[in-house]
Amino acid sequence: MQETGRQLRFSNVAAICDSYMPLIAKNHMDTLVSWLPGTVIHIREQEEGKRPPKFSYEKCVIEASLYRGNIYATGDATVTQIMGRLYGSARGNEEKERKNAELIRKRISRELIEDRDLLTRLIDSIKNKVASLEENVRYDLCLDLLEFSFELAEVRTGMSPLERDAEAAAMDDEVFDGIIYNAAYQLNDFSVDGTARAILWLMLGGLLRNEAGRVYRVFNSAFVPAFRQGDLAASILDKLEALYFNEDYEDTYSGDDLDKRFPGIEWMCDSCGAYLNVQDGFDDHLPVWQCRKCGYLNRILAEDIFMNEEERERNHSVNWEKMKDAIERRKKELKG
Ligand SMILES: [Zn+2]
Structure with a gap:
């Protein structure tokens, strides 16, 4: 079985980004709220205390309370299971929680399409984090994310279609290639904006998996469809190499x-x-x-x-x- 460390999962992207940030989140839920606020988790208002989080079936969100500045994350097995699915760490066989995680993904991708402000808020919040980094630190973060993208492309290219389908929360090639190619493309100029956009798309890709496809098709203008790059049949690794080592390639x-x-x-x-x-x-x-x-x-x-x-x-x-x-x-x- 493939290691989850070499998959496009939210946890892997967040781990890279968090290692460059001054504040380390205390738990998975803190991490999600800190990078993608207002998506999976809604914080209960005016409530402080050790109140366990809860999955709301009606709203399809996880409701949680703050306790001493952090999210109080423990005390509910359903939430722990769903979070594990979304975060990319759980591999259990609880069918119901897998389904709930999938419903959350669908709900978020729909909201991102219907409410353009949400995407703007997310990108602004990531931009603030990226802009707070010294330039050389940002550069290192870009290189790290780029290396990660190449590694994912390499792993993916080496997998058979059957292995791809068997992944937890499987992802179509088109969606995977689109996310990875665009992230690499955004990282190309090492700017604050480009870095923030790359982080956003990698995180959304990791969190929403196949559902990220719906979102990125809508925001096509800020996005380069991978199919425009060279040969349709080329693997995502070929495409990334053509993007980064273009001088080695002859136009035809x-x-x-x-x-x-x-x-x-x-x-x-x-x-x-x-x-x-x-x-x-x-x-x-x-x-x-x-x-x-x-x-x-x-x-x-x-x-x-x-x-x-x-x-x-x-x-x-x-x-x-x-x-x-x-x-x-x-x-x-x-x-x-
Ligand atoms: Zn005209």
């Missing part, structure tokens, strides 16, 4: 529209988003193109070509020299 081009200045490139209007390639008279040899739909003047330049939305926001245009080489190789190939 397989299209045949070589009469164009920018073969294979789809131009979208920067103002209205219209697809320009199909507009009447469009020619990518022109320096600018006026959108037929909204009238906006779009530059047609190599530096305006981006791999995806995220890259565009960061103003990381594609490496046109590498793309040109790929096109040249394609031309030779077609000539035979």
